[in-house]
Amino acid sequence: xxxxxxxxxxxxxxxxxxxxxxxxxxxxxxxxxxxxxxxxxxxxxxxxxxxxxxxxxxxxxxxxxxxxxxxxxxxxxxxxxxxxxxxxxxxxxxxxxxxxxxxxxxxxxxxxxxxxxxxxxxxxxxxxxxxxxxxxx
Amino acid sequence: xxxxxxxxxxxxxxxxxxxxxxxxxxxxxxxxxxxxxxxxxxxxxxxxxxxxxxxxxxxxxxxxxxxxxxxxxxxxxxxxxxxxxxxxxxxxxxxxxxxxxxxxxxxxxxxxxxxxxxxxxxxxxxxxxxxxxxxxxxxxxxxxxxx
Numbered sequence: 676x677x678x679x680x681x682x683x684x685x686x687x688x689x690x691x692x693x694x695x696x697x698x699x700x701x702x703x704x705x706x707x708x709x710x711x712x713x714x715x716x717x718x719x720x721x722x723x724x725x726x727x728x729x730x731x732x733x734x735x736x737x738x739x740x741x742x743x744x745x746x747x748x749x750x751x752x753x754x755x756x757x758x759x760x761x762x763x764x765x766x767x768x769x770x771x772x773x774x775x776x777x778x779x780x781x782x783x784x785x786x787x788x789x790x791x792x793x794x795x796x797x798x799x800x801x802x803x804x805x806x807x808x809x810x811x812x
Numbered sequence: 813x814x815x816x817x818x819x820x821x822x823x824x825x826x827x828x829x830x831x832x833x834x835x836x837x838x839x840x841x842x843x844x845x846x847x848x849x850x851x852x853x854x855x856x857x858x859x860x861x862x863x864x865x866x867x868x869x870x871x872x873x874x875x876x877x878x879x880x881x882x883x884x885x886x887x888x889x890x891x892x893x894x895x896x897x898x899x900x901x902x903x904x905x906x907x908x909x910x911x912x913x914x915x916x917x918x919x920x921x922x923x924x925x926x927x928x929x930x931x932x933x934x935x936x937x938x939x940x941x942x943x944x945x946x947x948x949x950x951x952x953x954x955x956x957x958x959x
Contacts, residue, residue, distance in 0.1 A: 679855045682834020683862025689826035690863070691870040696819025701827070703916040708940050719820040722813075724919060726824020727831075731923020734832040742926035744839040744912050755918075755932040757907030759939020762915065765900025766950030769914040770827075772901070773860065778868040782891045790898055791905030792846070798909025799846040 690775055693723065702771020703727075704762035745808050828920040834859040837921050839912020846909050896950045
């Protein structure tokens with residue numbers, strides 16, 4: 676739990692650094708979409724994503740982090756499509772709505788966060804209880 | 813490399829380290845959090861508390877200490893509650909539950925060389941491109957450039 680709090684604090688700091696550098700909210704789905712689409716400010720978005728991947732690469736060398744997902748490849752593909760599509764329709768993900776929007780007490784972001792947590796919980800409940808996907812610790 | 817790009821690179825590294833340290837790059841921690849009716853894993857609540865606590869505090873400090881610049885740094889709140897917000901967020905939640913990945917941890921996990929992350933991110937990019945064809949989508953909170 677303490678590492679959760681510490682890691683979360685680093686995420687909050689990172690979002691503030693991003694805001695100071697660019698004047699924009701640090702929403703990862705939006706940064707990825709912008710890096711793929713918009714010509715303006717593409718370089719700085721790619722730099723953020725490179726930093727994110729670089730941090731993962733450093734972690735992999737130092738700590739060998741766990742990455743196991745209990746879901747099969749076709750499910751992961753469906754999940755990726757839903758996450759990419761849904762975050763762009765809804766205008767944000769866990770970072771943009773969940774961290775940055777909630778911090779600013781944006782009513783829309785609060786509702787978005789409650790919505791994706793509820794459908795996420797319903798999905799996990801159905802996957803584990805009905806289809807027996809093994810996620811027990 | 814200019815200052816803005818250097819700033820976003822630093823933010824990306826910090827963000828990624830935070831995700832790894834907090835355990836959010838392990839899909840089992842996320843699925844465990846969403847498993848309210850089973851073995852509930854409360855870790856994500858600590859991560860959210862840490863992130864929101866620090867970001868909200870820094871926002872308040874920025875607004876207070878830098879005068880006009882602080883006001884400029886605070887993006888406008890888009891408080892419109894509409895169908896795309898609900899439908900999009902609902903679909904995102906289903907995908908989140910079906911993988912344990914949201915965009916940040918999935919992209920950071922590319923650095924681990926995790927095969928599941930590559931599959932997920934490739935599909936996510938297709939989903940983003942598909943959403944670009946839907947006119948009713950919300951303008952992303954990230955893309956609101958206040959300068």
